[in-house]
Amino acid sequence: xxxxxxxxxxxxxxxxxNHWVVGICFILLALSGLAxxxxxxxxxxxxxxxxxxxxxxxxxxGVVMMLFFVVMFFRFKHLNQMGESDWEWVKxxxxxxxxxxxxxxxxxxxxxxxxxxxxxxxxxxxVLFVSGIIIWRAYFSHYFPIGVIRIGAVLHAAFAAVxxxxxxxxxxxxxxxxxxxxxxxxxxxxxxxxxxxxRAWYRQVTGK
Numbered sequence: 001x002x003x004x005x006x007x008x009x010x011x012x013x014x015x016x017x018n019h020w021v022v023g024i025c026f027i028l029l030a031l032s033g034l035a036x037x038x039x040x041x042x043x044x045x046x047x048x049x050x051x052x053x054x055x056x057x058x059x060x061x062g063v064v065m066m067l068f069f070v071v072m073f074f075r076f077k078h079l080n081q082m083g084e085s086d087w088e089w090v091k092x093x094x095x096x097x098x099x100x101x102x103x104x105x106x107x108x109x110x111x112x113x114x115x116x117x118x119x120x121x122x123x124x125x126x127v128l129f130v131s132g133i134i135i136w137r138a139y140f141s142h143y144f145p146i147g148v149i150r151i152g153a154v155l156h157a158a159f160a161a162v163x164x165x166x167x168x169x170x171x172x173x174x175x176x177x178x179x180x181x182x183x184x185x186x187x188x189x190x191x192x193x194x195x196x197x198x199r200a201w202y203r204q205v206t207g208k
Contacts, residue, residue: 025065086112
């Protein structure tokens with residue numbers, strides 16, 4: 001892809017690699033988790049070498065995703081602090097979805113919706129990791145009473161389901177806002193894209 005030398009860098013190679021590792025792990029975890037969740041979805045275990053391997057690999061992939069997510073969390077948490085303009089953006093989000101973004105407040109690198117998603121994912125990852133440890137039969141579940149294990153299993157399934165929906169919305173939004181995906185593929189966005197969707201960030205990086 002030929003890119004304009006005047007495009008703005010949104011993510012460096014390390015940040016993009018971090019994101020894609022987390023994303024790929026999430027896909028593997030969603031597929032393997034669904035396969036273990038309901039008998040109707042058990043055929044998905046074929047992607048991982050069968051039921052036994054699916055059960056073995058699922059928690060280890062979860063640990064890998066958690067480690068890379070922690071790196072990503074501390075990398076971007078300072079950019080995801082909610083401010084007054086972010087809450088105003090959230091209030092007017094329906095207007096933007098309806099195609100009218102003229103009254104949307106100027107946004108920094110991330111808008112209010114992206115910031116709320118960031119903090120939700122941080123909470124979800126924490127719950128999934130802790131509950132996953134509790135129900136990890138091969139190593140840890142024997143340290144916990146059965147009541148705690150049952151609660152852990154319910155929380156793990158519930159937060160996983162909500163997280164799958166949240167990520168689907170995240171991907172859909174990235175596709176819907178044209179020019180967004182290239183930021184995570186190539187690291188750059190056009191100046192027009194930045195000016196339209198993240199004007200405050202555009203002013204910051206260009207000095208205009």
